[in-house]
Amino acid sequence: MRDVREWEEADLNAVVSADEKENVSLDYKDSRSLNFSDKTLMKDKRPLGDKHREDIIRDVAAMANAEGGTIIYGIAERDGGFPDKIDDGIDPKVVPADRIEQILTTNIHPRVEGLFIRQIELKSKGKGTCAFVISIPKATTNAPHQADNKIYYKRHDATKQPMDDHEIRDMVGRSLEFGRKFGIAWDLLVEVRRIFSAATERSKIDKGTYLPRASLYITVSQSLRTSGVAVMALPQALRQKAAKLINDVDRYNSIIETVDPGQREEARLTDPLRALLSEIIANGNEICGGLLKVLEDEPR
Numbered sequence: 001m002r003d004v005r006e007w008e009e010a011d012l013n014a015v016v017s018a019d020e021k022e023n024v025s026l027d028y029k030d031s032r033s034l035n036f037s038d039k040t041l042m043k044d045k046r047p048l049g050d051k052h053r054e055d056i057i058r059d060v061a062a063m064a065n066a067e068g069g070t071i072i073y074g075i076a077e078r079d080g081g082f083p084d085k086i087d088d089g090i091d092p093k094v095v096p097a098d099r100i101e102q103i104l105t106t107n108i109h110p111r112v113e114g115l116f117i118r119q120i121e122l123k124s125k126g127k128g129t130c131a132f133v134i135s136i137p138k139a140t141t142n143a144p145h146q147a148d149n150k151i152y153y154k155r156h157d158a159t160k161q162p163m164d165d166h167e168i169r170d171m172v173g174r175s176l177e178f179g180r181k182f183g184i185a186w187d188l189l190v191e192v193r194r195i196f197s198a199a200t201e202r203s204k205i206d207k208g209t210y211l212p213r214a215s216l217y218i219t220v221s222q223s224l225r226t227s228g229v230a231v232m233a234l235p236q237a238l239r240q241k242a243a244k245l246i247n248d249v250d251r252y253n254s255i256i257e258t259v260d261p262g263q264r265e266e267a268r269l270t271d272p273l274r275a276l277l278s279e280i281i282a283n284g285n286e287i288c289g290g291l292l293k294v295l296e297d298e299p300r
Contacts, residue, residue, distance in 0.1 A: 009124060028075040065155070112137065114137040198219075202218070238290045
């Protein structure tokens with residue numbers, strides 16, 4: 001199946017042919033459910049359009065608070081939650097994509113980052129009508145999402161349900177941990193790259209060259225030294241490599257302080273120092289690679 005951002009009517013036909021039942025990450029809706037201007041009165045005297053508006057807000061929030069997924073407006077269901085056929089669609093003049101987006105972004109808090117709405121022309125219907133597909137990412141750093149009625153919903157199987165207090169608390173905790181993980185990964189990447197660059201520059205100094213000791217030192221920022229608790233959010237292998245990197249830099253600086261004692265303010269890079277620089281460079285390179293892999297998983 002192609003990326004939702006590229007879907008056309010043929011992809012909707014493929015969804016119908018696949019005959020996948022609605023589940024926690026997939027929902028089929030009648031196109032008419034997007035008519036927020038429908039004035040038909042319900043039993044409680046509310047316009048049907050108001051119900052449509054409430055439903056889309058709460059359905060999107062619930063799916064984001066679960067596993068994320070796709071809501072397709074334009075596929076009729078048959079009994080059991082299975083796709084039956086593409087319906088007649090809706091006139092995009094009645095509900096343009098930016099109107100749907102505006103309703104969702106102003107009524108779900110915090111807003112669902114990465115939400116995408118695909119408008120699909122139904123050429124086979126010959127009426128200038130469209131279906132709409134909403135792609136919803138799983139809530140991460142902004143979790144959980146609150147709907148317009150101040151309730152937090154989750155999607156369970158093919159339905160939405162209010163979240164229990166403990167579920168809300170757990171999701172808030174995971175959200176904070178998730179955000180901290182990527183923030184720390186980025187900060188650590190910047191610092192390790194600086195150390196890697198400094199070690200590489202010093203490794204290129206010619207043998208036997210005396211330089212001021214102060215110019216040979218490699219500093220480690222205080223923020224990195226005191227980030228132990230935060231770094232626990234990263235994989236164990238990266239934590240161990242980061243600890244070794246700091247230790248190796250400290251060893252290197254200690255040797256710089258005492259090497260060539262007769263030269264007072266100047267020193268050379270001896271073979272043991274060069275060997276230590278090689279370890280720092282190799283370890284720093286591995287850490288950078290590992291951190292980049294962590295950051296690749298950050299939601300866009």
